[in-house]
Amino acid sequence: MKLLFVSKLDRFARAVSTITKYVQTGKALGHEVSVFGEQSSEIPLVSYSLDVKRFDFVIFVVYMPADFPDLPYLAQLLDGMPKERRVIIDCYGRYNETIRVEHDFNHLEKMDGHQGWEWIEAFQAVSNKILQPTLKPLRSDVRSFLFHAYDPAGVVCRHSSPTEAAKAWSGTTNGTKPYGLTYVGNNWQRWTQMRRFLEAIESLKSDLGPICIAGWDWDRRPDWAIQLGVQGADVDPVLLERLGVERRNAIPFDEVRKFLGQGRFSPIFHRPLFNQLGIVTNRTFETFCADTIPLLMLSENLVEAMYGPEARLLAPGDDLAGRLKDMMRHPEVYWEAVLRTRTHLAEHHSFERRFKELAAILES
Amino acid sequence: MQMGAAGTKSMKILFVTDRRVDAGSIQAVAGHVRAGNELGHTVAVYGHPEPNFPGVRFSSDVAAFDYVVFIFESKLRWLDGLQLAHILSAVPRKQRAIVDADGMYNQRITVDGYDHNHLNDRERWVWLTTFDYLADKILQPTLKPHEPGVIPLLFYGYDPTAQVKPATDAPKRFDIVHVGHNWWRWREVSNSLLPAIERVRAHLNGICFVGLWWDGVPSWAWDLGLEQAFCVDVDGLRKLGVQVKPAIPYSEVIPMMSAGRVNIMTQRPLFRRLKILTSKYFEIFCADTIPLVMLDPDHAELVYGPAGRDLALYDRIADKLLDALRNPQKYRASIEEVRHHLAAHHSYYNRVRELVKALEG
Numbered sequence: 001m002k003l004l005f006v007s008k009l010d011r012f013a014r015a016v017s018t019i020t021k022y023v024q025t026g027k028a029l030g031h032e033v034s035v036f037g038e039q040s041s042e043i044p045l046v047s048y049s050l051d052v053k054r055f056d057f058v059i060f061v062v063y064m065p066a067d068f069p070d071l072p073y074l075a076q077l078l079d080g081m082p083k084e085r086r087v088i089i090d091c092y093g094r095y096n097e098t099i100r101v102e103h104d105f106n107h108l109e110k111m112d113g114h115q116g117w118e119w120i121e122a123f124q125a126v127s128n129k130i131l132q133p134t135l136k137p138l139r140s141d142v143r144s145f146l147f148h149a150y151d152p153a154g155v156v157c158r159h160s161s162p163t164e165a166a167k168a169w170s171g172t173t174n175g176t177k178p179y180g181l182t183y184v185g186n187n188w189q190r191w192t193q194m195r196r197f198l199e200a201i202e203s204l205k206s207d208l209g210p211i212c213i214a215g216w217d218w219d220r221r222p223d224w225a226i227q228l229g230v231q232g233a234d235v236d237p238v239l240l241e242r243l244g245v246e247r248r249n250a251i252p253f254d255e256v257r258k259f260l261g262q263g264r265f266s267p268i269f270h271r272p273l274f275n276q277l278g279i280v281t282n283r284t285f286e287t288f289c290a291d292t293i294p295l296l297m298l299s300e301n302l303v304e305a306m307y308g309p310e311a312r313l314l315a316p317g318d319d320l321a322g323r324l325k326d327m328m329r330h331p332e333v334y335w336e337a338v339l340r341t342r343t344h345l346a347e348h349h350s351f352e353r354r355f356k357e358l359a360a361i362l363e364s
Numbered sequence: 365m366q367m368g369a370a371g372t373k374s375m376k377i378l379f380v381t382d383r384r385v386d387a388g389s390i391q392a393v394a395g396h397v398r399a400g401n402e403l404g405h406t407v408a409v410y411g412h413p414e415p416n417f418p419g420v421r422f423s424s425d426v427a428a429f430d431y432v433v434f435i436f437e438s439k440l441r442w443l444d445g446l447q448l449a450h451i452l453s454a455v456p457r458k459q460r461a462i463v464d465a466d467g468m469y470n471q472r473i474t475v476d477g478y479d480h481n482h483l484n485d486r487e488r489w490v491w492l493t494t495f496d497y498l499a500d501k502i503l504q505p506t507l508k509p510h511e512p513g514v515i516p517l518l519f520y521g522y523d524p525t526a527q528v529k530p531a532t533d534a535p536k537r538f539d540i541v542h543v544g545h546n547w548w549r550w551r552e553v554s555n556s557l558l559p560a561i562e563r564v565r566a567h568l569n570g571i572c573f574v575g576l577w578w579d580g581v582p583s584w585a586w587d588l589g590l591e592q593a594f595c596v597d598v599d600g601l602r603k604l605g606v607q608v609k610p611a612i613p614y615s616e617v618i619p620m621m622s623a624g625r626v627n628i629m630t631q632r633p634l635f636r637r638l639k640i641l642t643s644k645y646f647e648i649f650c651a652d653t654i655p656l657v658m659l660d661p662d663h664a665e666l667v668y669g670p671a672g673r674d675l676a677l678y679d680r681i682a683d684k685l686l687d688a689l690r691n692p693q694k695y696r697a698s699i700e701e702v703r704h705h706l707a708a709h710h711s712y713y714n715r716v717r718e719l720v721k722a723l724e725g
Binding site: 065066067068069070071072073074075076078079083112113114115117118119121122125126127 | 412424426427440441443444445446447448449450451452453454456457490493494496497498
């Protein structure tokens with residue numbers, strides 16, 4: 001099968017990591033996977049192509065309007081591939097009625113100039129197959145396809161047992177973790193949860209160790225957000241200073257796992273809209289590849305459905321500080337949960353499995 | 365396509381245009397909507413209804429139309445991927461056409477080292493490739509396109525029903541009005557028009573320039589390398605007693621022109637070279653004013669008929685301005701003759717029929 005992905009790849013955001021994995025996995029399974037566009041040296045692992053007619057299917061991975069290519073290429077693309085061979089993966093839940101959760105939203109005209117109807121009508125015009133990375137799409141004409149996946153081969157440290165993992169993690173055999181906690185993500189629709197998280201662990205600051213966050217706009221609310229009156233990029237620099245949180249610029253996708261592994265813990269947040277829609281992201285799975293204990297700041301239902309029963313221990317629920325203390329006291333218990341969850345993810349959510357699911361949808 | 369009440373084919377045409385209420389081709393679009401209604405065709409603009417566009421029908425049901433006509437002006441990327449994906453998916457290329465309002469589908473042209481269509485070869489390549497991929501037909505509002513394959517379609521037209529009746533009681537607010545944006549116009553205005561006005565300024569009352577960028581070069585012009593396009597001497601205008609007013613919506617253009625005893629139409633050099641028409645060619649004849657067009661008399665005659673020569677402001681500009689203000693009745697006959705010519709040859713009924721024919725061709 002020859003698949004052509006269409007999306008605006010950015011080394012620091014969105015689906016670059018996942019699409020790169022589809023290119024590799026597809027090749028390993030005997031398929032050809034490319035990204036539409038002129039060859040870019042930024043992401044050498046990905047092959048690009050403009051030769052639309054050479055491919056069997058086109059897969060639009062859409063977060064924002066710019067994920068549809070510019071002119072003249074868009075005309076070439078759409079005229080070159082019939083509608084029945086196009087699929088849209090709707091990563092932000094755009095193909096829904098307008099939804100607001102806290103300050104989060106799936107449509108906001110003042111952000112990108114588009115009202116809800118434009119997303120709905122455009123998607124309907126482009127393809128008959130619209131997929132969303134959630135187990136439960138709201139609309140009956142949307143199919144569930146999680147898209148993002150786990151890469152067992154990408155696990156940074158393959159501990160043979162929870163005991164070994166806990167020893168390494170505690171610094172008895174490996175003192176390479178300068179941080180108590182690391183987080184990678186841009187400051188977009190995350191502050192409400194991040195604030196709650198940081199306030200909950202403030203009392204543990206000395207036991208936990210330094211905290212480091214990497215991503216855009218954690219230093220202050222950006223000017224564009226102030227001008228537009230958008231609150232999704234809120235941040236409280238005073239709180240971050242008080243907790244001594246180190247802030248770094250965004251890091252490229254191929255350095256994320258290594259960076260996360262510099263911390264003993266790493267939380268997984270989903271933005272409020274995603275929590276409501278059950279949408280998963282690359283980070284939902286990738287964090288389990290890093291040499292860290294993931295903290296699943298997600299709903300119980302999602303944790304169980306996505307990660308399996310062993311992952312419940314990694315979801316602190318309302319008592320974050322208490323759970324962290326226990327994790328530091330009994331790391332072996334929690335590393336066992338991490339390793340078992342990795343096994344679950346490898347079995348149920350590998351890229352190989354995901355690729356086959358996609359192929360089945362395309363051929364259906 | 366369906367059959368209309370009179371047994372004629374009824375066509376549905378959807379314009380896709382950068383919706384600017386005070387610039388571009390929106391007056392022509394409204395003219396096509398009105399004339400289309402009377403001729404049994406459905407003409408609309410892509411999008412949802414907006415109250416500040418009176419007389420314009422909107423629709424987003426792209427698939428319900430027989431043809432989509434993109435109107436491109438000087439900007440290539442006014443549609444983003446989401447809108448384009450919607451339109452291009454719903455309507456195949458053979459049912460898509462482009463009105464190339466600014467003559468971008470041409471070789472690189474630079475007029476007098478000043479006005480130009482493309483900054484460089486790469487930019488030209490992007491425009492031409494885009495047009496070629498986007499649509500089956502390229503229409504230009506000129507009688508003589510330069511590029512092979514381009515279809516001449518004047519597009520802009522005259523609406524006799526928009527004619528303002530002569531005011532008999534209230535005096536005009538201005539002696540001279542000029543409606544148009546300061547976009548590649550300054551060289552002609554500063555070299556020809558303003559010196560002429562200066563010569564006879566003592567004999568003139570109010571003068572008003574209406575439009576964007578007569579009050580200064582926009583800050584972003586330098587970033588785009590377009591500062592020359594907006595060049596203006598604000599102090600010079602002030603010293604000459606030229607009042608500057610901001611741009612007005614298309615629905616106010618003709619009333620504003622009617623506030624002047626004389627109206628002057630200028631045109632950017634590139635358009636003159638390519639003989640491209642614009643809305644102003646016709647709006648100025650709907651207004652209750654003496655229209656004087658800064659065109660060479662041959663071109664004026666070509667568009668307006670023989671009487672158009674009388675209204676061309678080509679040489680002896682100062683004398684002609686004074687003459688028009690002092691002897692308005694002398695111009696009445698020419699104006700009426702031009703209006704008859706426009707109603708016969710350049711009405712929006714003609715334009716819609718020409719468009720239908722071009723799309724079917």
